[in-house]
Amino acid sequence: MEKINPAFLNHLSQMNQIKSQISENNLALIGSTQNNQIQFKDIMSQVLNNVNDHQKFASSKVTAIETGKSDDLVGAMIATQKASLSFSGLMEVRNKLVTAFEEIYKMPV
The missing domain is CATH 1.20.5 (Single alpha-helices involved in coiled-coils or other helix-helix interfaces)
Known part of the structure; x- marks a missing residue:
């Protein structure tokens, strides 16, 4: 085991x-x-803001390492991976929404 x-x-x-x-x-x-009542635009706005925050945080961590202000390489790599995963998840949701819209668009009236 x-x-x-x-x-x-x-x-x-x-x-x-x-x-x-x-x-x-x-x-x-x-x-x-x-x-x-949950509105779709509010949810998407919050998700976009969260993804943007992850990207900004990762960017600041990498910049701090590049300029020598920090030596937290592991933290920067984790932040970068978190930003990458959140962006990938956002793109998957977008792709599913586009596919759903295309299916609705093809429906006969």
Whole structure:
């Protein structure tokens, strides 16, 4: 039987923290909308802002390493990967939405 890598457990706990933050953000968004109606534009705006924040943070971490202000290479790589994954997820959602729109567009009236 193989032992579980401690780094894997660390990544798993980080993923659980991100999952709980996303759930909390969604609940906050639901509570902030009028009559508890969630609008698509609000959700997409929040997602785009989150992806943009991840990209800006990763960029600042890499810039700090390049200029010698920081030596946290691991933190910069993790931030870069997080930004990359969030952008990839956003592109997958966009592709699914485009496909759904194309299917609706092809429906006979």
